[in-house]
Amino acid sequence: MGEAKPGESGAVRPASARLAIAGALATAVAFGPARNGYGLFLPWMREEFGISTGVAGLIASGGYAGHLAALFAVGAIATRLGPRLPVVAGAISAALGMMLIALSPNALVLAAGVALAASSAGWVWSPYNDAAERAVQPALRARVLSVVSTGTTFGIAGAGVTALVTGDGWRIGWVAFSVVAVVALVCNAAVLPSGNGRPDGGEEAGLTGVRWLFRGDAVPLFVVATSFGVVSSVYYSFAVDHVSRNGDLTLPLGAPLGPLMFVVLGAAGVAGFFTGDAINRLGLRRVLAVILLSAALSTVLLGVAPGSLAAAILSAALFGAYVMMISALLAVWSSRVFPEGPSAGFSAALIALAVGSVLAPASMGLIAGAFGYQTVFLICGAIAALTVIVRPR
Known part of the structure; x- marks a missing residue:
């Protein structure tokens, strides 16, 4: 040995x-x-x-x-x-x-x-x-x-x-x-x-204030992070309530569909393991486009077929893969945009994500109250699809 x-x-x-x-x-x-x-x-x-x-x-x-x-x-x-x-x-x-x-x-x-x-x-x-x-x-x-x-x-x-x-x-x-x-x-x-375990007090060398975060190639990163926050927060907040109010979507022995969607969503998240390899093989732009289109399809399925068992399960699987893969992709992307401060750069992206998450459920809840959940999920599908035009530089 x-x-x-x-x-x-x-x-x-x-x-x-x-x-x-x-x-x-x-x-x-x-x-x-x-x-x-x-x-x-x-x-x-x-x-x-x-x-x-x-x-x-x-x-x-x-x-x-x-x-x-x-x-x-x-x-x-x-x-x-x-x-x-x-x-x-x-x-x-x-x-x-x-x-x-x-x-x-x-x-x-x-x-x-x-x-x-x-x-x-x-x-x-x-x-x-x-x-x-x-x-x-x-x-x-x-x-x-x-x-x-x-x-x-x-x-x-x-x-x-x-x-x-x-x-x-x-x-x-x-x-x-x-x-x-x-x-x-x-x-x-x-x-x-x-x-902090660091003799320098833990500060990232050469970084003072937050002005260094505001650079041209960071804008697409923050836009995608905000879009992710909007789409994911609405899905997590309303998807189960939506399917529970549309049709008799229950499983054998009377089990409700909503919890099963979370089980499928979590299981599909293992796709996140392969994000790094996919980026290395296909490039960050292509992988991002595929992930965003998966999110668009996931939310649109709930908008056009809320009473379909197959649509609900497929939506949950696509959404689970989207959440974990884009989380990993944002970490990789932020390290490329901010090589001199990857931790601070990623934290900024997470804040952009959180801002989208705060704004979306309240506003989409009001829209759902007036026009129904189907409209909300179609809007989220459009947001995810339109985000495809935002390309990493």
């Missing part, structure tokens, strides 16, 4: 595995039920609280606003205090917010719980880049970060399975989500390092 080389000892790989597992658990909670579970359970919540479509959209936008607020805070905190504190803050937000949802007596408390829970997604993603840089040997960093990001697919699929099991007892599902968030809290508090 031979003697292990420095940086390749058996003590390093278990540490990498622990970080990957803890990170995947945190992202599963934050980007699964905490950020996107509201739309999955919306049909039951509407029935219990008498929520109108317009109010449902406002609650969804409030959740994404919580995510945006955390995004603004996480960069400065992680830089100065290390990755442990923001991830722990995110896990606490998820646990408390989801328990508040489970115990909510009215729509106002429900909205507060949704906002608090969704803010966790803003806290827990970017700190793992710093944690991997400090705790994982270079050869394993990409693999560890890939495992962390795929927690999203398992979180969304797990939320769908939970909704299938609990059904009308939706509060039990949110209690279970809150318990898992506490487990994620304990795991990450034990694994993640604290302190």
Whole structure:
């Protein structure tokens, strides 16, 4: 076997595995039920609280606003205090917010719980880049970060399975989500390092202020990120409610279709694994075009065939692939646009995404109240299709 080389000892790989597992658990909670579970359970919540479509959209936008607020805070905190504190803050937000949802007596408390829970997604993603840089040997960093990001697919699929099991007892599902968030809290508090760990204070060399972000080749990146925020937030918020209100789309034994869509969506997210290889083979422009056209087809299917079981399942599969692939693509693209500050550049793209997510559900909820969900999903399909003309430079 031979003697292990420095940086390749058996003590390093278990540490990498622990970080990957803890990170995947945190992202599963934050980007699964905490950020996107509201739309999955919306049909039951509407029935219990008498929520109108317009109010449902406002609650969804409030959740994404919580995510945006955390995004603004996480960069400065992680830089100065290390990755442990923001991830722990995110896990606490998820646990408390989801328990508040489970115990909510009215729509106002429900909205507060949704906002608090969704803010966790803003806290827990970017700190793992710093944690991997400090705790994982270079050869394993990409693999560890890939495992962390795929927690999203398992979180969304797990939320769908939970909704299938609990059904009308939706509060039990949110209690279970809150318990898992506490487990994620304990795991990450034990694994993640604290302190910035850098003699320079953690600042990216040569970057002062934010003016360096505003350059010509960054505009397409931010436009695509905003489009992604609009389309994904509307889909997560309203797709399940839409299919539940159009036709008797149920599975054998009376299981509802909406939760199954989340299971399919999460499973299809494994396509994100192949994004890097696809970009290397086909180029970023072609891959982006295919991803955006998949999003357009996914949303248009719900607009033209809301009563079709096949259309709903195909829509969920296309959307799941779109979400995970474009998330990976934006990370690659931002590193090319901002080579001198990839982390800050990617954070800026995530803020653009979050802005689109905040604005869309409230406005589209009002449109749905007046013209129906079909119109909303056709509009989103048009937005995704038109975004194809935005080309990376």
